[in-house]
Amino acid sequence: MATGSARYVRYILFAFFIIAVLYFVSNSGPVVPYPQGADFPPKGTTPQSDAVTSPKKEDGPSTVNYGPGLDPKEYPMAMTPNDPGWNDLSGIKSGPRVNATFVTLARNSDIWEIARSIRQVEDRFNRRYNYDWVFLNDKPFDATFKKVTSSLVSGKTHYGEIPKEHWSFPPHIDQERAKKVREDMAQRKIIYGDSISYRHMCRFESGFFFRQELMMNYDYYWRVEPSVELFCDVHYDPFRFMHENNKKYSFVLSLYEYVETIPTLWDSVKKFMKNHPEHIVENNSMGFLSDDGGESYNHCHFWSNFEIGNLNWLRSQAYLDFFESLDQDGGFFYERWGDAPVHSIAAGLMLKKDEIHFFNDIAYYHVPFTHCPTGDKVRQELKCHCNPKDNFDWKGYSCTSRYFEINGLEKPEGWENQQD
Numbered sequence: 235m236a237t238g239s240a241r242y243v244r245y246i247l248f249a250f251f252i253i254a255v256l257y258f259v260s261n262s263g264p265v266v267p268y269p270q271g272a273d274f275p276p277k278g279t280t281p282q283s284d285a286v287t288s289p290k291k292e293d294g295p296s297t298v299n300y301g302p303g304l305d306p307k308e309y310p311m312a313m314t315p316n317d318p319g320w321n322d323l324s325g326i327k328s329g330p331r332v333n334a335t336f337v338t339l340a341r342n343s344d345i346w347e348i349a350r351s352i353r354q355v356e357d358r359f360n361r362r363y364n365y366d367w368v369f370l371n372d373k374p375f376d377a378t379f380k381k382v383t384s385s386l387v388s389g390k391t392h393y394g395e396i397p398k399e400h401w402s403f404p405p406h407i408d409q410e411r412a413k414k415v416r417e418d419m420a421q422r423k424i425i426y427g428d429s430i431s432y433r434h435m436c437r438f439e440s441g442f443f444f445r446q447e448l449m450m451n452y453d454y455y456w457r458v459e460p461s462v463e464l465f466c467d468v469h470y471d472p473f474r475f476m477h478e479n480n481k482k483y484s485f486v487l488s489l490y491e492y493v494e495t496i497p498t499l500w501d502s503v504k505k506f507m508k509n510h511p512e513h514i515v516e517n518n519s520m521g522f523l524s525d526d527g528g529e530s531y532n533h534c535h536f537w538s539n540f541e542i543g544n545l546n547w548l549r550s551q552a553y554l555d556f557f558e559s560l561d562q563d564g565g566f567f568y569e570r571w572g573d574a575p576v577h578s579i580a581a582g583l584m585l586k587k588d589e590i591h592f593f594n595d596i597a598y599y600h601v602p603f604t605h606c607p608t609g610d611k612v613r614q615e616l617k618c619h620c621n622p623k624d625n626f627d628w629k630g631y632s633c634t635s636r637y638f639e640i641n642g643l644e645k646p647e648g649w650e651n652q653q654d
C-alpha cells in the first residue's frame with residue numbers, strides 16, 4: 235500500500251516535470267536582440283503577463299533619453315527607402331530615445347476605443363521604440379482600464395487624475411450666463427454646444443495637460459485619442475525628427491473651425507497681441523490664420539486630436555500668457571472654444587514658420603477625416619492600408635494647401651487629382 239502510493243506520487247511528479255518542460259519549450263521564442271549601445275531597458279523582452287500585473291511598470295521617472303555617450307549621429311534615422319535600416323522593422327530599435335511620451339485623455343468608458351488606437355500605434359511604430367504612455371482622467375481610472383492599456387503599451391504606463399482646479403469653472407465665470415449659452419447652443423443644435431464636460435475638456439487640453447505632474451517628466455508628447463487609426467508604417471522616430479529639426483508643433487490634418495463655436499476668439503487674440511507684442515514672433519504663420527494680415531481669422535486650424543509637440547514650448551511664458559489671457563475672456567464657457575484653434579493660433583503666432591511640421595508620412599484617421607499620403611509610391615513603401623480617395627488634404631475644406639503655400643513648399647505629386 236505504502237509503496238503503491240509512493241509510485242503514484244512518482245508518476246505525478248514525473249508528469250508535472252514533463253508538463254513543465256513542454257511549457258518552457260513552447261514559451262521560449264527567439265530572444266529579442268538587445269543591441270549594444272542602446273540606452274533603454276529591454277522592455278520588449280518583459281513577458282506580457284508581467285506587464286499586466288506588475289505595479290513596477292507605473293513607478294519611477296522615465297529613463298529613456300539621449301544617453302551619455304550615445305551619439306545620434308552614429309544612429310542615423312532611415313528617412314527614405316534608400317537609407318540603410320529602412321526595412322529593419324522587427325525587434326527593438328537600437329539607438330537614442332527622446333525624452334517623450336504618448337498622452338491620452340480618456341474616461342473609463344473609452345477603454346475599448348482607446349485600446350484600438352493603442353494597438354495601431356504600437357503595431358505601426360511603438361513596439362520597436364517602447365515609449366511611455368501617460369493616461370489622464372478627471373476621475374480615477376478603474377482596474378480594467380489600467381490592466382488593458384498596460385498590457386497593450388510596450389513602454390511604461392502612467393495614470394494621472396486631473397486636479398479639480400484644472401477641470402472646473404474658474405471663479406470669474408458667470409454661471410447664469412454660461413448656462414444660457416448652453417441652452418441656446420442646444421436649441422441651435424451646435425455639436426457639443428450644451429455640454430459642460432466637453433468645455434472642461436477643451437479648456438484642459440488648451441491650458442493644463444502639459445503641466446500635469448506626470449507630464450512634467452517629459453519634453454515631447456504625442457497625443458492619441460480613442461478610435462483613431464494609423465494606416466502606414468512609421469519607419470523613423472518622429473520624436474527624434476522633431477528634436478533634431480527643432481520642430482515645436484506638428485499636424486497631419488487641418489480644416490476650418492465651425493464659426494458658431496468661436497465668434498469672439500479672434501477679438502481675444504487681437505487683445506493678446508496688443509498686450510503682449512513681445513510674444514509675437516517674426517516669420518510666423520499669420521498667413522495660415524488670416525487672409526487680411528491679422529484683421530480677421532479665416533478659421534483655419536490644425537486638428538489637435540493628433541499632435542506631436544514640444545511640451546516646453548507649451549510651458550513657456552509666451553504660451554501661458556496666451557492661455558491665461560484667453561481664459562480670462564471666458565470663451566471656453568461663454569462660447570465653446572476648442573483646443574484645436576487655441577493651439578493652432580498659438581503655434582501660428584508664437585512659433586517661427588519652420589518650427590511647425592506637417593507629417594505627410596503619418597497616415598491618420600479620426601472621424602470623419604483621413605490623412606492618406608499623396609502618391610502611390612509612398613503608400614506602397616509605407617505599406618499603407620488607407621484608401622487614397624479618402625485623403626482630405628487637398629479638398630476644399632482643408633487648410634493644408636494654405637500651409638504649403640505660406641511655407642513655399644511643393645505639393646506632393648498627384649495632389650491635383652485629389653481635390654474632390
Ligand SMILES: Nc1nc2c(ncn2[C@@H]2O[C@H](COP(=O)(O)OP(=O)(O)OP(=O)(O)O)[C@@H](O)[C@H]2O)c(=O)[nH]1
Pocket residue numbers: 338339340341344370371372373431432435458459460539601
Ligand atoms: N476623462 C475625460 N476625458 C474626456 C471627457 N470628454 C472627452 N474626453 C476625452 O477628450 C478627448 C476628446 O474628446 P472627444 O469626445 O473625442 O471629442 P472630439 O474629438 O471633438 O469629438 P469626437 O468626434 O466625439 O471624437 C478624447 O480623448 C476623449 O476621450 C471627459 O468628460 N472626461
Ligand SMILES: *[C@@H]1O[C@H](CO)[C@@H](O)[C@H](O)[C@H]1NC(C)=O
Pocket residue numbers: 296297298299333450451452453546
Ligand atoms: C525630461 O524632461 C523633463 C522636462 O523637461 C526634465 O525635467 C527631465 O529631467 C528630463 N529627463 C531626462 C532623463 O532627461
Ligand SMILES: *[C@@H]1O[C@H](CO)[C@@H](O)[C@H](O)[C@H]1NC(C)=O
Pocket residue numbers: 516517
Ligand atoms: C524669415 O524667413 C526668411 C525666409 O524664410 C529668412 O530669410 C529670414 O532671415 C527670416 N527672418 C528672421 C528674423 O528669422
Ligand SMILES: [Mg+2]
Pocket residue numbers: 459460539600
Ligand atoms: Mg475624438
